[in-house]
Amino acid sequence: MNLHIDDFKNDDVATLKLSGEIDAYTAPQLKEKLLGYVKEYDEVQVDLEKVNYMDSTGLGVFISALKTSKENESKFKLINLQENVYRLFNITGLNEVIDIENTVQGGM
Amino acid sequence: MGSTKSGKQDYKQLLMEYLETGDESVLYRAEQFSKNSIQQSISPDEIVNEHYQSLLDIIPDMDDRIKSSFQFLIETMISYGMAYQEYHVLREKQIELRSEIGVAANMQDTLLKTQVPQVDSLDIGVKSVAAKEMNGDYHHFIIDDKGNIGIAIADVIGKGIPAAFCMSMIKYALESFSENQIFPKYILDSINRVVERNVKEGMFVTMFYGFYDVDTNYFHYASAGHEPGFILRKESHEFEEIDAKGLLLGVESEVTYEEKFTQIEKDDIIVLFTDGVTECRYGDRFIEQEEVLDVIKSFSHLPAQEIVDSVYKYFERLQDFELRDDFTIAVLKRIK
Numbered sequence: 001m002n003l004h005i006d007d008f009k010n011d012d013v014a015t016l017k018l019s020g021e022i023d024a025y026t027a028p029q030l031k032e033k034l035l036g037y038v039k040e041y042d043e044v045q046v047d048l049e050k051v052n053y054m055d056s057t058g059l060g061v062f063i064s065a066l067k068t069s070k071e072n073e074s075k076f077k078l079i080n081l082q083e084n085v086y087r088l089f090n091i092t093g094l095n096e097v098i099d100i101e102n103t104v105q106g107g108m
Numbered sequence: 109m110g111s112t113k114s115g116k117q118d119y120k121q122l123l124m125e126y127l128e129t130g131d132e133s134v135l136y137r138a139e140q141f142s143k144n145s146i147q148q149s150i151s152p153d154e155i156v157n158e159h160y161q162s163l164l165d166i167i168p169d170m171d172d173r174i175k176s177s178f179q180f181l182i183e184t185m186i187s188y189g190m191a192y193q194e195y196h197v198l199r200e201k202q203i204e205l206r207s208e209i210g211v212a213a214n215m216q217d218t219l220l221k222t223q224v225p226q227v228d229s230l231d232i233g234v235k236s237v238a239a240k241e242m243n244g245d246y247h248h249f250i251i252d253d254k255g256n257i258g259i260a261i262a263d264v265i266g267k268g269i270p271a272a273f274c275m276s277m278i279k280y281a282l283e284s285f286s287e288n289q290i291f292p293k294y295i296l297d298s299i300n301r302v303v304e305r306n307v308k309e310g311m312f313v314t315m316f317y318g319f320y321d322v323d324t325n326y327f328h329y330a331s332a333g334h335e336p337g338f339i340l341r342k343e344s345h346e347f348e349e350i351d352a353k354g355l356l357l358g359v360e361s362e363v364t365y366e367e368k369f370t371q372i373e374k375d376d377i378i379v380l381f382t383d384g385v386t387e388c389r390y391g392d393r394f395i396e397q398e399e400v401l402d403v404i405k406s407f408s409h410l411p412a413q414e415i416v417d418s419v420y421k422y423f424e425r426l427q428d429f430e431l432r433d434d435f436t437i438a439v440l441k442r443i444k
Contacts, residue, residue, distance in 0.1 A: 090334030
């Protein structure tokens with residue numbers, strides 16, 4: 001399974017729309033792109049509506065993005081998470097430190 | 109050219125025999141010849157060249173166009189030969205690396221070894237299986253002089269060799285606590301600082317820490333972003349989730365963890381695992397948590413070690429079972 005990344009930019013806000021799975025194979029490409037955006041833009045949002053599977057490697061990517069955004073004083077948030085993906089953020093307590101907006105029904 | 113004179117003679121001999129007899133057994137010897145050539149790192153273009161030289165001897169009046177065509181073929185095969193040489197070098201390197209990783213995995217086993225405590229009141233079993241050579245899961249037991257038991261189950265996010273180093277650090281940090289400090293909240297507060305300070309960006313740890321008091325039969329626990337544990341209650345024959353809120357280790361330096369406790373009755377079973385257990389797949393399907401719990405329940409009459417072994421065996425036998433992540437499951441059964 002692959003991960004497809006679409007990006008939309010306007011002025012200071014960049015949106016990455018992901019579709020597919022985030023795991024050890026797809027995480028490196030996501031990390032490279034996401035960290036670049038977080039450094040470049042004042043606000044970055046990642047749309048996870050079409051991500052139906054994410055493992056702990058994905059969490060690592062978003063934690064790195066959170067740290068980078070703090071260093072760069074930019075905003076970073078996740079939107080439209082499927083339930084099973086949100087569950088990971090909830091278990092790990094990351095929902096308390098990462099800005100998460102909207103979770104959507106559905107999943108597997 | 110690395111081919112030997114006798115090799116050339118052999119090839120020519122084989123070719124002549126084949127042209128004369130058409131005997132299939134010669135084809136078999138030709139196969140042996142090519143295997144030998146591979147062992148001696150003879151490249152494909154050299155074999156084509158041998159074929160050409162042999163033909164010149166066998167058919168002296170060969171058409172010039174056929175001769176040229178062989179020169180053409182040899183040139184074409186040269187880049188094949190180079191790719192082949194490169195493949196050889198990479199293969200040797202790979203063998204070397206694999207043996208290094210083997211050494212590292214052995215070291216990990218030695219460094220991280222933990223003894224399952226033997227106490228009167230508890231029967232304890234653990235099963236930990238690495239998806240790849242290096243295990244990213246870790247479990248550790250601490251026993252104090254009163255026989256109270258501390259158990260840590262951890263999953264390092266970011267696998268392989270760096271994860272193994274990270275785990276050694278956690279193990280030594282865990283072992284440095286004095287016996288009156290082995291309460292879950294205190295341990296997670298401290299370990300979090302150790303991980304946050306010492307682990308490079310991009311590596312994080314989830315940990316569940318439990319402390320079983322053998323006098324009161326209370327189980328105290330705290331979680332740093334780890335999968336919740338469960339207690340299979342003897343009385344109701346139902347699972348009860350045990351979870352405490354807490355951020356995974358290494359993200360922020362000052363985190364205060366929540367500690368909870370629960371009374372454990374005789375024949376209650378405490379079950380702790382890592383997310384590898386619910387991340388394994390068979391075919392297109394993930395194994396659901398309820399399914400894991402059902403399987404545990406079906407083996408709950410067995411001794412603790414047999415429960416965890418049977419659970420793993422059960423999933424391993426499923427068709428197209430695929431272990432995507434390291435799998436660790438620990439069971440503590442109160443028997444007195």
